């Protein structure tokens with residue numbers, strides 16, 4: 001199996017009423033933890049790379065690690081650019097072997113967003129690469145993307161048909177109340193399923209993407225707080241809401257914060273219990289195991305894509 005685009009994955013996910021997990025990768029342990037979980041559950045997989053991850057780890061290192069994962073697992077894996085903000089960045093990832101890119105023009109006007117997205121789609125499709133666009137603005141912080149709560153905006157269903165038709169995108173990220181980071185809701189968690197339903201009606205059969213969809217799992221937040229961290233009030237999207245979204249038009253669910261929390265909590269606990277250890281394998285090994293455990297949980301209990309590879 002070679003790297004694949006998201007096209008076939010999304011088609012099957014839409015028809016099957018499940019979603020594909022898109023997990024952010026930054027280093028070898030994270031890639032191994034995620035791909036081992038997908039292999040054990042026989043799940044299709046999207047590994048996504050942000051501009052920040054590419055800067056941190058280097059494009060070639062990440063590509064080679066992902067190629068190794070394909071070889072080791074034999075799974076259909078899509079390698080996707082998360083939040084590309086310029087044509088040049090998308091082009092660089094497409095030329096460098098990515099099978100899917102996101103162009104996030106959501107900070108531009110509707111017309112500018114269409115223009116930029118269309119430009120990326122034309123280049124990407126000529127090379128057989130799929131493109132995700134975004135309409136609406138999620139609150140929160142993720143790498144270079146930083147949107148205050150006042151600037152956040154739900155996706156307007158009246159705009160989706162025109163956007164998809166004029167740009168030719170393969171999937172669309174929408175804002176219905178999820179947000180980036182580990183502090184998603186001050187009060188009760190609430191997603192606008194009415195907006196998702198309306199969009200699904202306007203775009204029958206079209207794959208929708210949810211960003212900022214970590215559940216901020218309490219066991220890992222507690223672990224961080226117990227071993228010297230401070231994350232009071234951290235809160236995520238309840239998993240039953242994500243399951244419901246996955247059964248609807250949502251075909252891709254982005255999960256990053258949960259993996260960061262699991263990795264950090266495990267390392268904090270390790271050092272609290274073994275203060276004199278200094279072999280990186282001793283703490284990165286358990287961190288990798290915790291990534292694997294959380295990804296398996298997401299695949300089976302949230303996404304429903306186990307056995308679908």
Ligand SMILES: [Zn+2]
Nearest residue numbers: 142211212254
């Ligand atoms: Zn995002």
